[in-house]
Amino acid sequence: MRFRRTTTRPADGSFAGTEVELTAMTRDLEAIHHEVSLPRLHQAVGEWTEHVRTSRRGFLVGAGAVAGGALLAACSSGAVGSSKAVGSPHATSSPATLTGDLAVAGLAASLENLAVGAYDAGIRAATAGKLGTVPPAVVTFATTARSQHAQHGQAWNSILTAAGHKAITAPDPVLGPMITQQLGQVHDVVGLAKLALSLEDVAAATYQAGIGSLSSTSAVKVAASIQPVELQHAAILLFALGQYPVPNAFSPTSGARPVSDLKG
Numbered sequence: 726m727r728f729r730r731t732t733t734r735p736a737d738g739s740f741a742g743t744e745v746e747l748t749a750m751t752r753d754l755e756a757i758h759h760e761v762s763l764p765r766l767h768q769a770v771g772e773w774t775e776h777v778r779t780s781r782r783g784f785l786v787g788a789g790a791v792a793g794g795a796l797l798a799a800c801s802s803g804a805v806g807s808s809k810a811v812g813s814p815h816a817t818s819s820p821a822t823l824t825g826d827l828a829v830a831g832l833a834a835s836l837e838n839l840a841v842g843a844y845d846a847g848i849r850a851a852t853a854g855k856l857g858t859v860p861p862a863v864v865t866f867a868t869t870a871r872s873q874h875a876q877h878g879q880a881w882n883s884i885l886t887a888a889g890h891k892a893i894t895a896p897d898p899v900l901g902p903m904i905t906q907q908l909g910q911v912h913d914v915v916g917l918a919k920l921a922l923s924l925e926d927v928a929a930a931t932y933q934a935g936i937g938s939l940s941s942t943s944a945v946k947v948a949a950s951i952q953p954v955e956l957q958h959a960a961i962l963l964f965a966l967g968q969y970p971v972p973n974a975f976s977p978t979s980g981a982r983p984v985s986d987l988k989g
Contacts, residue, residue, distance in 0.1 A: 744862035750961045751866045758873055762954050769946035770880045774887040776943055823890065826944040828984045829935045830881045831893050833948070836931060836982055837878030839896035839904060840924050844871035846908050847917045859914050863965075867921070870958050877951050884947070899986040900927070918962050925959040927980050928952075934981035952976070 823831045848867050851859040882892035895901075904924065911917050932952035939945045960970040 744860045747860070747862040747866060747961070747965055750964070751862065751869050754866075754957055754961065755869050757957070758954060762950055763876065765950040766877075766880055766947065769943055769950050770883060773884050773941065773943035773947055776941060777884065777888045823885075826939050826941055827885060827888055827890065829939055829944070829948075830884050831890075832897075832982055832984050832986075833931065833935065833951075834878050834881035834885065834893035835895060835897045836900070836928055837874050837881065838894065839901050840874040840928060841871055841878060842896055842901075843904055843908065843921065843924055844868075844874065847911075847921065850908075850911070851914065851917070856912065856914050856917060863914055863918075866961065866965075870921070870925075873954055873958075877954070880947065880951070897982060897986070900982065915966065918966055922959055922962040922966070925955050925962065927982060929955040929959060929976055930978050930981040933976045934978040937978075 844867050848864060848871065850856050851864055851867070886892055896904075904920070907920055911920055929952055932948045932955065935948045936945055936952070939948060956976065964970040
């Protein structure tokens with residue numbers, strides 16, 4: 726088999742490329758990720774979490790001052806027996822409580838969780854022989870992409886937990902059932918690649934939309950450091966499927982996941 730820069734694929738349902746080429750692309754993908762993308766992501770996450778922690782400290786100081794003032798007022802008025810108490814911020818349990826940039830972080834985490842789950846399912850099916858003959862290089866690429874999605878999800882969740890929220894461990898609540906259904910209809914490696922490509926396209930579009938909607942500079946940096954990786958995944962899948970790897974001069978936002986779906 727040979728990779729072809731066309732818009733068609735082999736009639737037998739196999740990949741339009743060699744294992745050597747796919748292996749080389751995956752190796753380059755991982756090298757760029759560790760040398761460029763991941764360091765930038767860690768730096769951006771560090772900036773955002775520090776901003777979040779600073780904001781929380783300011784909130785707690787302000788809340789303490791208000792509570793102290795209220796307590797003094799109550800004592801001076803003789804209302805010592807009041808049963809009301811001032812609580813501190815605690816980890817929330819529902820994505821519906823997320824707002825602003827943190828809502829985008831929650832959505833992104835749920836989308837990365839979905840990608841991890843989809844790649845896991847695909848890898849299990851491939852190694853169990855349920856997709857016919859699957860070249861080892863395909864599994865290597867899937868494993869690599871899955872690992873990178875997991876790292877992205879961990880980055881978003883570290884921001885949420887720094888802000889006092891629980892990590893988002895569930896997949897995208899609307900897109901998840903659709904992907905599960907589509908996975909049940911995949912019977913060969915090409916079908917799996919097409920499904921993975923659709924997920925990568927949605928992720929890239931969601932990050933592109935997020936870059937335009939996020940308010941803090943550090944939040945934009947996080948999204949901007951992840952989106953190119955999703956586009957790289959998509960490019961490799963397109964090339965392996967015999968399609969032109971860069972179909973758009975600019976990254977589109979069509980198909981981006983809305984934050985409203987996370988909130989229910």
